[in-house]
Amino acid sequence: MSFFVYLQTAYVDVCDDTEYSQKAKSFRNKAIDANIPAITTAGIYPGVSNVMASELVRAVRDESKGEPERLRFYYYTAGTGGAGPTILATSFLLLGEEVVAYNKGEQLKLKPYSGMLNIDFGKGIGKRDVFLLNLPEVRTAHEILGVPTVSARFGTAPFFWNWGMVALTNLLPLEYFRDRSKVQNLVQLFDPFVRAFDGLAGERVSMRVDLECSNGRNTVGIFSHRRLSQSVGYSTAAFALAVLEGSTQPGVWFPEEPEGIAIEAREVLLRRAAQGTINFVMNKPPWMVETEPKELGLGIYV
Structure with missing residues (x-):
């Protein structure tokens, strides 16, 4: 980040690390002084998922239909999503971080890869088990969007x-996953087995963002693609285009911040990122997007 400020060059990164993103954010004033626009955590998740959450929250507040109370990010990727040892290493490193979540404004620290839920990602993906991880969009959604209860799985x-990830968290201490050399040894051990199944698993990716409000209204956004490798490219390019088109003010911003992606530019960004998706919906009630809702007649579904 400091190098790009020195070069006076616009900057977009796709980091998914909470500590790194906060360090990047600390260059905000230097970037403003240098008149440099920059966005951090601007990939698919975090990135597009943050913008989806921002739009769900904005829609509720604009319509004055209750106040956002609970925001939940759910992510699914088949195998390594075509990223091989890179995503394997990232996953192992996240097992070394306590999960930061928020409950009614209180910060909680939870065990990584715990708290399993079975979530319906809708058509093309179906129901999948998801587990708690420490991801930067939890903190930014809580602080920037002002939602008191936030988590990511x-x-x-x-x-x-x-099952293997759960077993590793039970067998090994957090400190083990904080040692990059030990993590690299794990990657080398498991990578051949993961690659063997990647061909069968495919690389489908899905994001589901759920917002619950004080008046009982629940809204959902879903984004699913057959190939993570393609979808990440579209998502990152969408952020880069937004910066080049002047939608980002000087400074360092997270995707939720209007200075990072102007509110009027969010719809275009999401449309660009959603190219090739098998399912992309926003601001729908859960029953409309989940797998095979059954029609009873007269437009009534269960």
């Missing part, structure tokens, strides 16, 4: 990889 396939 992730799951993969085949299902036994999830």
Whole structure:
């Protein structure tokens, strides 16, 4: 980040690390002084998922239909999503971080890859098990969007990889996953097995963002693509185009901040990022987007 400020060059990164993103954010004033626009955590998740959450929250507040109370990010990627040892290393490193979540404004620290939920990602993906992870959009959504209860969960396939991650967190201390050399040894051990199943698992990716409000209204956004490798490219390019088109003010911003992605530019960004998706919906009630809702007649679904 400091290098790009020195070069006076616009900057977009796709980091998914909470500590790194906060360090990047600390260059905000220097970037403002240098008249440099920059966005951090601007990939698919975090990134597009942050913008989806921002739009769900904005829609509720604009319509004065209750106040946002609970925001939940759910992510699913089949196998390594085509990223091989890179995503494997990232996943292991996250097992070394306590999960930061928020409950009614109180910060909680939870065990990584715990708190399993079975979530319906809608058509093309179906129901998948997801587990708590420490991801930067939890903190930014809480602080920037002002939602008191926020958490993020992730799951993969085949299902036994999830079991393996849970087993590792039970067998090894957090400190083990904070040692990059030990993590690299784990990657080398598991990578051949993961690659063997990647061909069968595919690389589908899905994000579901759920917002619950004080008046009982629940809204959902879903974004699913057959290939993570393509979808990440579209998502990152959408942020880069937004910066080049002048939608980002000088400074360092998270995707939720209007200075990072102007409110009027969010719809275009989401449309660009959603190219090739098998399912992309926003601001729908859960029953409308979940797998195979059944029509009873007269437009009534269960």
